[in-house]
Amino acid sequence: MSRSIKVALAGNPNVGKTTLLNHAAKTNLKVGNWAGVTVEKKEGFLNYKGHDIHFIDLPGIYTLEPISEDEWIAYNFISEEKPDIVVNVVETTNAERDLLLTTELLECGIPMIIALNMSDEAKRIGIEVDSKQTSALLDVRVVKTNGRNGDGVQELLDTIIECADNPKPPKKITYSVQVESALAAVESLGHDGALDKRTLLARLAEGNGENQEKQKLENFFKKDIKSVIKDERYAFAHGFYNEVFKKKKNTARDITDRIDKIALHPIIGFFIFLFVIFMLFKISFDFSTPFMNWTEGVITNLFAPLVLSLLSNIGAGKWLPEFFSQAIVGGVGFVITFVPLVGMIYFLLAILEMSGYMPRIAFIMDRFMHKLGLHGKGMIPLLLGFGCNVPAVMATRTLENKRDKLLVMAMIPFMSCPARLVVFSFFAVLFFAHPAVVIFGLYFLGIAIGLLTAFILRRTAYRGRLSHFVMELPPYRIPRLRTVLQIVWVQVKSFLYRAGTVIFAASVVIWILLNTPPNLKSQSDSAAAYVGKAITPVLAPIGIKDWRISTSLIPAFLAREIVLSSMGTIYSVNVQKKSTKFHFIPELENQVKQLGEATKSAFESLVTPGLQSMQTEEGDQGLRNVIRSSFTPASALSFMIFLLLYTSCLATVAVMAREGGKKFAYLFLVYSFVIAWGVAFVVYHIGMLI
Template sequence: MKKIRVVLAGNPNVGKTSLLNHLCGTALTIGNFPGVTVEKKEGRTIFQGYEIEFVDIPGIYTLEFYTSLDEKVAVDYLKQGDYDLILNVVESPKLERDLYLTLQLAQLKKPMVIALNMADEAEALGIKIDEARLSEILKVPVVKTVGRTGKGTNELLEAILSSHEKNLVHTLSRIPVQVVSGAEPLNFDYASLAQGLAKEVLRKRLINQRNISDFLDNLLLHPIFGIFFLFLIYYIVFKTVFDLSSPLVDFLDGFFSDFLGKGLSFLLSRSGLPDFLVHFFGSAVIGGVGTVLTFVPTVFLMFLFVTLLETSGYLPRVAFLMDRFTHRIGLHGHSIIPLLLGFGCNVPAILALRVLPDPKDRLIVMAMIPFMSCSARLVVFSFFTSLFFQNPVLIVFCLYMLGIFVAVLTGLILQKTLYKKELSHFVMDLPPYRLPSGKMLFRIVWLHLKSFLFRAGTIIFAISVVIWLLLNLPLGEKNLENTYAARVGKAISYIFAPLGLDDWRIGTSLIPAFLAREAIISTLGVIVEEEKEEKVEAFDWKSKAQEQGRRFVEALKKGLISLITPYPTFFSNEDKEEEEKQTIKERIKGLFQPPQALSFLVFILIYMSCMATLATIWKEAGKSYALLYFFYSLFLAYILSALTYQFSRIILT
């Protein structure tokens, strides 16, 4: 089968990735360019007997220079990379700006196709582009597309085949200097040519009324109201996530403990399997992995809202809004984007720092990102706050704010000591507000959720198996206090005594937490399952399934009622006490008092988020920086956790 390798090139935020998703469906892979950590998205599709490979490179504004590693890699790839055709993605409402790059790409002696993306937004703004005239002037195929919905993708594929088969290569003879590797400095005004070309193909009708984007910007970018709406939006996100997910989490907890766990034990015991295998599935699988999986609703909803904020165009506005605050620690607003990405996962957030042109900025923000509460921490936060506090959303919100405060303090210290620098300014091109298509939104959320499920099925499962083994060794030991796990926990318990965490079971859970934060819950789940008196009882699948169905409907009702309540009254401790069900969650609750739980959460928040984050910092900034940061975060976590325990013991008891 014949192959065509196509590179997607264009300005940042023109919808290249959205277009690529529709061109390739789910057949996307994400990797790095050779020798660097710059992300490269690749996909492939079969069309009319051709296998078309797509490479999505970072967005750039020009081939003349670069200001970041991302841009350097993209420019180098366009000039020297191995590809057959350029797919130049242009933002239709900003045609004149994007034509500046288009004219430079035309000089690379490669076949090219232009995708006039966001054509629907241009029409809504009264902008009409004569694509036939543009194609006639540039001598390349031009296709109108809508990356959000996939409109125009088939026409785009046909244009790619046509351009490749005809090997259409045209350069603009009026431009005397070609923009290729080793060329002399440009002596032609691309901006003037782009302006003239835009006038030739653009038709605009006058629209007098202010559009909704202007109205929203006046509110969301206001120096005072904008901050208010920022906190309001994130509070609403937290409240919605917790209100809708918490009853479902409780349902899943009971489902795994009372239904799946007992039912599986009953089946396995009747199948003739050895007792230790029955015990293994009940403790390690259900107690460990099952407990983590109860938080799928929380993780799903959080990623849903984070993705919605990213794709709607709001996050770039947060960067613009916060610029005056970040200037006080020597950073500009662009630094906000990686920090916000840290709320999803710290690792890609650190990798996103390559877009920052200043190396000092990258190191400062790199030290701040691990204090952003990632989705794994959210799982732990929601688990413990639901057990111990009347209004857990408020506690979780305060934990997030504490993380932000520590991050800002860290950035300020670094800027004033190790990385002194002059204030820098930046210009940001704000994308229009967009409502992403449901298909695209859930595809992105599924990728995140799949990663969480993969961790539960691999890392968390492996940790659960190791903990289970340590809780059952030496062989024949019946007293849990004498097992290897207990010995390790007791050996380090004195270290955590000032934090109120001197129980060996709690200390043991902190060890695998460095591999993955969710391992805290799985470890404690395995421990309390081991402590439970083992009884395999007869199991009526039909009646138990009917009971689970009733519980599921009741969970949905509770979530909807809590959602429409203007204040957070969910997760009532009184309701918990009425249930009197010894689920895994309730047994874990017996290990802590509220001051201990709060101290525990602060420690989890502050110290190095996970091994993957440390490894990424090590790779990006070197061994010395990574180790320095690790011990700094550990020391800070210990001090803040100890203070939290001492003060909360006075307040909460």
């Protein structure tokens, strides 16, 4: 086995690096954070023709002169970790811009492969590239690729191996006579052997000690050294572009401009945005509800009876079937029911992102956000927050200004994520006649509290003028179903993983505590009840008086959906068992038929206007009835508000501590508790009066 080849993917933002990597490494991505916004380097491993290839997908950058944090990550990797090969992904349609980064990468002297991506799109709009000439001029290998269908990826992998077997640095770029002679002089001063061009240029620009060259050049060109170097790079990139890229007269009309005429229209564009957001929620609720009901049916009517009958056949004792139906089905199974909903939200967010609409939202919303003292770019992390707060917090790295970054970070946890929705949709259906209205209300309450937080921070800790805004809008692209499904799968997998690990562990611990000490007469004498009763005084003022609920809240700090699994475990002890006869084959047939019906009603729901989901109530009536008896509508609402606003998610707090500092994260945690408790208190007491 040969040693692994370290390959860095570098390129401008939105050139399709991640998509190429997905094609190359299939779903074998080690870190599956949000696609599109690559803010952390992602890795992929691949064994290809006996070689181990280790891909590192860097955040998109325009230049090796970093400003924002994601740019620093890419820069540090290239300059310090020195990959074996750099694959420079160039968007062929925008090559003139992309070649600046290419020039800077060439200076580093690392063996390079240029991937001319989106070559089909370039051909369509009349741009032709001479890849042979490119290769000859720069001494690099050139491959034409197409991220959309994976064309050229095979060739790219072959080229990587060929390049690793026979590595050679790219041809040295030659700048103007003046600069070159200055560089030669700088090099002769150094005593540390041959240096790459980039290091030499950096030393030239420092201009300290015996190094007089900086002064000479500045005098000659009559501008500062940074501009001199910059202009040399641009001149090279421009000259090179004219040499190998030929642009024919463009006859194809640009679809993006035509869509933007409407989508970015000052008034129509705003309503389109509202419509898109409405559809995002409508589709995720309405489309997934039939499937959620179906999943619940499969678990309670097929899977659980199957395992229970197997257990009784092998003559298992009393506690094993109890453990199974209470901790596994009641706890973990309960949470798994919500997979269709979670998957659907990620599906739609991925489409929004990959179609190119997401950054346009930042542009459309900046004029409103700006009035509130917020940066338009902050819209993107906030929207991602509806998917999961963790990648949303990481996405704040694209904001250049620290103040804007922390401001948005303090708003994100109030954006309700699917884990919370899972809890809301359960309680809202149980206690309210119009559950959809309640859920929308909670989402808006979250947004309102987020805005209020920003408003307070802008007037206290984060005063000052709003920073400027520079952002590229990518062309519209039709997202590839396969890539979207890959993203959905990564997210669903992590949801299932949590269900199988943390949620499972929490359910088991709670189940054990419920049964300690052994042979209890009443559950309210158990250890679990003892713990719950201890914190009830804090929660009683907001209407949470039942120990079974306060006990469920404790493990929920790991992840919010644990509230349901814990409650499922605690309450399922009280549920009367139905003793119906179970026959596997007919039940299986029944479930398959149900799936067909679920699919039919899911698609039907798409054509009906307005929100209509969560009107049905079926399945585990027993559990619902017991839970219903421990809440009133007012206390259920207060409970949901508390769960919405309190940052009850270990992963979010951890990522906030990493991105914004420990102090920031802990202060925020306290703040979110206070505000959650306060709002819940007010709502509960108003609710009691009605």
